Amino acid sequence: MRSGEKTAHAVSTRFDGLPAALLDWYARHARDLPWRIGPGERARGVTPDPYRVWLAEIMLQQTTVPHAARYFHAFTETWPTVEDLAGADDGDVMAAWAGLGYYARARNLLKCARAVAEAGAWPKTEDALRSLPGIGAYTAGAVAALAFGERAPAVDGNVDRVFARLLAAKGPWKEEKARIAALVRALVPADRPGEFAEALMDLGATICTPKRPNCLLCPVRDWCAAHGEGEVERYPVKPEKKARPQRRGEVYAVFRGGDVLVERRPDRGLLGGMLxxxxxxxxxxxMAERPGWADGGDAIGEVRHVFTHFELRLTVKRLTLADAPSGFEWMSADEAGEAFPSVFRKALKLAR
Structure with a gap:
């Protein structure tokens, strides 16, 4: 046993009984989610579909359950299996993804589906899953535990928060995250790793919330050092976030009747491959140089959008043209609005 594993094992003895208490709570309070095989179904021998588990986990990155659920239903109705998704047109998938953000995930979604379809089966271990495009440590652990019953941890922001409070973790956040990951791995029960992962997700989402955690209903309160201190909301102790830089530009809503001028962005880069x-x-x-055909028109307002690493402010100009400039094409404004990522949907809405 390596030194880090020994430390995690020693700390985990303080949490003897916690997995059983958490799983007992989960059996009674599990959320009903469209991609989940619940405790009752698992007890009857129903096994999760790794495709649905993986798809949900990718969609849930950086968004909420209600928002992701609508996309999950649409994707699984259009592409019911990983082989169906692997054979899909790139543009159709990117359009279906519009509104979920982080479009590199959509490109990796297709790459991953095609890799699995070509292999003929999903890899079943945490390490093997990490070799697939777009699958990092958390997603690999989640799919391995939920879909294949591997004793793997699934440590996301919710789980970090829960364990930061259980430990009253005050050290440098990077070191505490590593400590939490090792501890969660040590606590995963061999017989119910998937349910343990789901129970932690539900605990963080419904009880141990960022603000106003409901400690009275918490099934693991007796193990919580932060609760003992009476300062639960103090944790996790993270370094202050740096202010995002600001960027500016112009965006052009060019109309011809009921159509609007669109382009397909380059595959690489921000919003790659999107309309x-x-x-x-x-x-x-x-201010960047504007194209010659955009010198006219009216500035009608501004839209703002927050990306991961910067904030964007775009002046919206509305124009009318008879012919599409080279490299652009006309598309129904209604259809475009459904296919656009959020920042361009905002601009189109303002222009209309």
Whole structure:
């Protein structure tokens, strides 16, 4: 046993009984989610579909359960199996993904589906799953535990928060995250790893919430050091976030009757492969050169959008043209609005 594993094992003895208490609570209070095989179904021998588990986990990154559920239903109705998704047209998948953000995930979604379809089966271990496109440590652990019953941890932001409070973790956050990951791995029960992962997800989502955690109903309160201190909301103790840089640009809503001018963004880069309105470059200082055909028109307002690493402010200009400039095409404004990512959907809505 390595030193880190020994430390985690020693700490885990303080949490003897916690997995059983958590699983007992989960059996009575599990959320009913469209991608989940619940405790009752698992007890009857129903096994999860790894495709649905994986798809849900990718969609749930950086969004809420209600928002992801609508997309999950649409995807699984259109592409019921990983082989169906692997054979899908890239543009159709990108359009169906619009509104979920982080479009590199959609590109990796297709790459992963095609890799699995080509192999003929899903890899069943945490390590093997990490070799697939777009699957990191959390997703690999979640799919391995939920779909294949491997004794693997699934440590996301909710789980980090739960264990930061259980430990009253005050050290540097990077070190505490590593400590939490090792501890969760040590606590995963060999006989019910999937339900343990789901129970932790539900605990963080419904009881041990960022604000106003409901400690009175918490099944693991007796093990919680932060509760003992009476300062649960103090944790996790993270470094202050740096202010996001600001970028500016112009975006053009160009109409011809009921159509609007669109382009397909390059596959690489931000919003890669997505349908979009024409736009200048987005710069932190100065203003990018606008295309010659966009010199006219009216500036009708501004839209703002927050990306992971910067905030964007776009001046929206509305124009009318008879012919599409080179590299662009006309598309029904209604259809475009459904296919656009959020920032261009906002601009189109303002222009209309």
């Amino acid at each position: 979009a309105l024409p736009t200048t470059e987005w710069l932190e200082s100065g």
